[in-house]
Amino acid sequence: MSTNRPPARHRSRRLLRAGVALPLITLSPLATTNLAAAEETGTDEPTQLAPLSVSAARSPVPVETVGSAVTVITAEQIEALQIRQVDDVLRLVPGLAVSRTGSVGGTSQIRIRGSEANQTLVRIDGIEVSDPSGDSDFDFGHLLAYEIERIEVLRGPQSALYGSDAVGGVIDITTKRGSGPLSGSVRTEAGSFDTREAVGTVSYGDQTFDALVSAQSFRTDGISSADERAGNPEKDGYRNRSAFAKFGWRPAEDVEFALVGRTVRYRADTDAYSTIPEDDPDDLTTGTQTFLRGEARYAMADGRWRHKIGLATTEHDRNYRDGDLITSTYLGRRVKADYQTDYGFETGAVSHDLSFGLDHERESARTWSSWAPGSVVKHDYESTGFAGEYRLGLYDQLFLSAAGRYDRNGLFDDQHSWRATAAWLIPGTDTRLRASYGTGIKNPTLFELYGYTNTYRGNPNLKPEEATGWDAGVEHSFLDGSLVVDLGWFRQDIKNLIQGNGPSSENLPGTSRINGVEASMTIRPLAWMDLRLAYTYTDGKDSHGEELVRRAPHIASADLMTRFLDDRARAGVAVIYNGEQKDWAYDASYARHPVTLDDYTLVNLTAAYDLTETVEIFGRIDNLFDEEYQEVLGYGSRGRAGYAGLRMRF
Template sequence: MTVPVRFPRPVARARLTIAALLAGTAFGALTAPARADEALLLPPVSVTANRTATPAAEVGSALTIITGDALERRQTRVVSDILREVPGLAVNRTGPMGGTTQVRIRGAEGNQTLVIVDGIEMNDPSAGSEYDFANLLAGDIERIEVLRGPQSALYGSDALGGVIAVTTRRGDGAPGLSAAVEGGSFGTRAGHAAAGMGTERFDARVSVQGVTTRGTSVADRRLGNTEADGHRNGTVSARFGVRPTDTTEITATGRFTRFRTDTDGFIGGAGAVDADQDTVGRQAFGRIQGRALFLDGRWEHVAGVSVSDHDRDYREAGRVTGHYEGRKTRLDYQTSLTVTTEPAEHVFTAGIEREADKAVSTSVWSFFDRSIASTGLVGQYRLGLFERLYLSGSVRHDRNDLFDDATTWRATAAYTVEGPETKLRASYGTGVKNPTLFELYGYTATYRGNPDLRPEKGTGWDVGIDQPLWGGRAVVDATYFRQRITDLITGTGASSANMPGDSRIDGVELGVSVRPLDGVTLRAAYTFTDGEDATGARLLRRPRHLASLNVGYRFAGDRADVNLGVVYNGPQTDWAFDAAYNRTVVDLSAYTLVNLAASYRLTDTVTVFGRVENLLDREYQEVWTYGTPGRAGYVGLRFSL
């Protein structure tokens, strides 16, 4: 894909991108059923699959794109909630809103998923190199990309399972202001306000969002726990861009979050129990990036620096019992050259990254202050032939201060059959996940790190097909995937160790998108995942069956909107601990969540909305002995100027 010489005006670029993405699917690397007047729009573009802007039709990896419009129609408030609808993703949260939230891709561990927001890597070095989705609010998001399968060849150690990349909105057009307020069950109050503008040379946007709730008990109330556990989150984000010339651009983005979450205690034999405990923290993220184009836009250069900082205190009865801080600093440079030799197009990409991770832990029983740095060299070649066949190959070499050098690679292919427009795709990749600083050096009253741990190594491949039907009003997709992980790190109770042998994960992802009538959209997905460790034991918190259904209906001249969402999470296993903290495997029951959302635009600037979550009032556990909220309702108003 040739990059245009000029940077488009933000207003034109944003409208084109959003319009294109609205024609894209929320499930799979395919285009969703399009309206007749959308037929000539560009296909959705991925900026994650190849680290450069690539039409989704040219991507051989399994890719999901979720638009800001989808988030708004579902009235999603926490990003992890919509990730439950993505094929291959399993979400586990300890209790109600604010509880620790893990996301696993295709059975990989939570710390094998790299999370990126506006180019900033969010994984926390002080929390096992994992990103906790508990405090990522969904307001002001333009799109989410989910890339499944090993991506270490492009993104390094944390991407053994896949990548989740979030892009927030930019300033667009004349100065504008939008705001929303809502309230509802459990004493919940929430709000969001944003102001922005954009011209040919400059754009700016500032967003403020927050939520406070009395909550429900973190420990399952069915086990006799009655204390309500509240949560507060305030987030400020900003994006600025300036284009001094037609071929240069400088952007800056920042995000700051403060939160307080009531938690409960944990006792061997009983599990989670009511306690006067909470977690108070802050998160600060920032990035500055420069971009320049040469050779009529065919040669692109991007350089940036980013910093992420996680800081939190664990408290009991108001007294700090543990303090953790994780900091990640990253310098990166990437260049990409596009060469066209009819009927072929060649794209050469190379990059270098320097990353430093630091973790500090202070508690009544421990102290450690450790850091580790690495340098990664990335190269990729993409070939497009006859606008039908697209191939890519990438390789990465990482030099680490502590571990042996590692080389990973990845190859993809995508081919569209002329006539039926069937898209065939396949990918194969290798990955590596280095032990975390806590696994190596951390300790508590009952745990000691293991400095002799070896990096986890993985391979994965998938094959898939995307088939448009009914004149483009329907698209079905199917993917088979297989992954193997060697030297999987597992907790032994007192420490951590590499498990000998291979852990295996196999599965199938199915999806369908249909637009049967004007104004009606239907999207469904199903995932079967079969995962076992090297001993043959089933992998924990990986349900074999996941399914989702979403039906949207716009009517009354697009002034009214109704959205029905159904999520099914099949039976899964978890650890249970006796009074001596010896662990055994327990089964967690399946559950089905039904959510209903509706909105009506009263005027051109005022919209009223409401939703019911867990409509059927299901009681279930995502983590052993941790509770979940029952039925809840919310109403609100949205304004725009």
Template sequence: MFVLIIREDPAPDAGASAPVANISNFIPTKPSIVLAALALVAGIGATAAQDADLTYRGNLDLPEISVTANLVETPLSQVGSAVTVITGEELREQQIKFVSDALRQVPGLAVNRTGPVGQLAQVRIRGAESNQTKVFIDGIEVNDPAAGSEFDFAHLLTDDIDRIEVLRGPQSALYGSDAIGGVINIITRRGAGAVRTAARIEGGSFGTINGSASVSRGTDRYNVIASASGFQTEGISVASTRLGNRERDGYSNGTVFAKGGYVFTDNFDVSAVVRYTANRTDLDVETFYPKYGHTGPVDALQDVKGEQFFSRAQARLLLLDGHWEQIAGFAYTDQDRKYRDLDPRMLTSTFDGERTRVDYRSNVFFDTPHFLDASHTVTFAIEHDEDRAISKSLWSSFDEQIGTTGFVGQYQGSLFKDLSLTGSIRHDDNEVFKDATTYRVTAAYVLERSGTKFRASYGTGVKNPTLFELYGYTNTYRGNPNLKPERGEGWDAGLDQQLFGWGALDVTYFNQQITDLITGSGQTSINLPGTSKIDGVEIGFSANPLPNVTVRASYTYADGEDANGDTLVRRPKNIASLYVNYLFLDARAQINLGVDYSGKQKDWVYNTDYSQRFTINLKPYTLVNLAGSYRINDNLQLYARLENILDEKHEEVWGYGTPGFGGYAGIRLTF
């Protein structure tokens, strides 16, 4: 557990954010989206049951909660898995605008972006592939069936986010396919208290302007929030200037979001959430560089226009004086991308991924004070997914769909108030592959007097082949319908230690193995024989050495090899981060220093006809950012930040450029 500390000092509205100048350029106008948002604002409600308002605003002694580890709210002292929590207030302290940048501070995670803001952003947990990480937003699974079953973090803004939980290690026993590496659960804000209107706007380097606006309200009977965010930049060249590229590649993003809930009785409530993002990204293309003897990007007049629509509605019923909780939900997602040549203007390919989910969960809570002085939670869940991928291009087209039904059972027990045990099992009935059964067990033991928690977990995971790997084809690729699901297993053991009431340290050793890994071979995909192995150490530290100073740090050492003994690409062995926040002038002002370090790593490059690939080394880099703010009064705050102060010239993916030094300033209003 990586404990994150947030001070209770007065602060400007968390999540306050305002419209970009001429934000109408970004905001989508689909009637269905606008009507859905208006309906939510009117009170038709949103928020998944696990989206309780759990912002941490205290010290290390508060009973922090995880909503991801066990499907029900669980004190972190009872969680045997490795969990990291990032709060929305921390995102605003650091002035982080994209979730992918926030995830760089999480132990065990490697983040790679294929160029500047707006380009493909991949997250790998403990050496697993990016499509072996399952991602949820407000209880909605957002992995894209038409994009390799992974979630592209490039377009996820932080304005509405209240909390991010990262659960590391195989989690298929609870979450099914795609969770070999772990789970990232993102929870947005909910309306609370009197009507609050907030706005933010900022501008800065590389022709960047962004902002957002929100309105919220909440009572014991209902809660509602709606917001709009926009981001636009002229950017830099996606293809590195080091390779002679000079064309600036822009990016724009418009997001609307609404959610709310209504409590009909003490035992019954309903909720819903809707989120829509429209984006446009300039692209460069891969070519062969004779000078280097392999491929790399080059300037091109191309772009991609994308849309993401995420929605969920659910009802919750409590019976037997709250001892029996039942939740039924429906979710629908649609993500599409349109790739274009701009000179002459021509649509070259489209990809559309849809997912429909129906789910039911039953939780039974009971205590046995005279037997082991224990509390128990028994969970049963059933969920059915229909995944569909549609692809059309100048050279091919396909439309395929797969249905999966999962059955989940879990027991969670707390014995003698210091020992916590969980066991979970899942059976997936798949229309295409052999049925899969996965399981997971965890244990946590707390020594309250010394502030020590010992924890351990073991789990198995499965990753089904993607629809494109099975059936897709291009002029250089043919799918392989004989692919088998990838399988993983992993265990970890760790120690969480409170440090004299002013800090906390956590250390985790992990070991993970993946078999039947799917990889490209010639013009198709195959299951790689043998086992890929990853092990390493994760360290987290947080402290309040002074009443107005917060320090957080993390370090990860990960050693990964594929079945051939080759080092895994885009997984640095050494990753570290440091964040220091200082409050002064009676907490009206603050300064935040952020440092991210990524060690050397390898990447793939190809020969001239893409028939062979080989690895190339990427240099280590250190990014230093500085953010500051000053609250003039309860309604007005000024803020500014400097990014990449050292003007580090680095690459996260070979040949793709990254921004140098930049400065930004903005204003935040709250009413």
């Protein structure tokens, strides 16, 4: 953190006054420029502005003023490492654990700081994308990393900002938007397991209108989801066709309208849970995901008073099949309307920002199963939330915030949640201290309450999970920002933790406790080299003192990126370590007992070269040392694989 930067308060004000479109503009965490700010200072060159966080507060704020732990991954990092699945990107973030069943297209869950997967709120372009008809988590198995501008991960209880689901934290994904003259790009690649991918994008943007339209096709023959080492030779293929479009219109300086939509169609060959050798059934899942949001923004009082109103829909429609026979169908929908107003002002060297918002959502789930063919089962519920936040900046050094939320819904008692944060930029140093404390609420899912399968029945008597959590950290930069070290400590207590017990779900009595340490380091030893390191220690126990499953106590990652030949050539390496972890094994009567999965280390290599200004070739090797491992008991993983491709811009 350099001491010669403009004060954080003034940087924030410039950004907010630059235009009502700010929260929709994707911003690089390394450097952001703003021509309006340059006009204010009377210079010809754009002013370099601090990176912003779009999830850590009710409105965008400079990252260095945030008291919670937040990590931002940029499009440049994703592309340099040639990561094609978003869950693989998230393996680089401190505090996150990934569990995938088998190969590409297998169910993929993300746990933040030891919380359950459905205690993580996931947003894509401001749309909550969890599935109301499932476990109310988001399956990352079908989200491919194309045309993503940035991924922001906010850790710790955030229900005061976002309501239910944000117990462990928030994953906020922003896609690219159109900019500059009409242009386009095409990327194709192919490789191991008969994998083929093609992506095409068209983009345009000026001061009044911007548009980006993109489509992607991905297919692979894959591997057997059931571990091949157990005698399961049948390959389980995967097909994914996705498209999204993003539009923005600014008819006046202080007005903006935006529309974004995404659709995903997939077909995944799968294997049911089994540790029995040569038990490789012909299971298949097909589905469609549709996400849509429209938004209008208006600013007044020289940009100090801002208003935002939005409407979003989410739909998950999936079928489970045994060959050509449909065995069950699930349809989950969410419709959410929201309004927010923000006002900021200054009194001398003190800045004040207030935000107030309300939202109303309706979730519904419709299921049908051949195990109970008599009728289609439908369930839904509605909820309304009221939230407010006050942020205080003192002398460009100390930044405080307090947020609270009140929720009403048709199934449970009214709920209250709150959060407080502090960040201190110690004068005369390159040190930042941060701390936060908050509460979280996670309502039982419709599936946990009323769902059913051939072996499971919901429990309508479940209570909401309740959490309290704190974290504290210190960040210091050395050598004029060439080395940045961040250390953090966290603790989270969860009451009424919901766990599946085989035939149903139950609230565990008592309190489940999770403690841990997060550490990260960013190093630029040379102008053409960047190195990032991350490590997390998590000690998670349920109320019975048993280790929580699928949360390895030790997780670490490292990635190195280099540029040479006048930046025309690039090469990188990423190393992922996942320590031993517990998982559940089920016997024929669906009774469970814990087992230990071995640790593993993955090494991936990448390289790219610009043949011309518009043509690039690239290649990568995943799992260089052909590591054999399981992230979920009974499910296999991909061995060594190579891929190569071509990108053209026009």
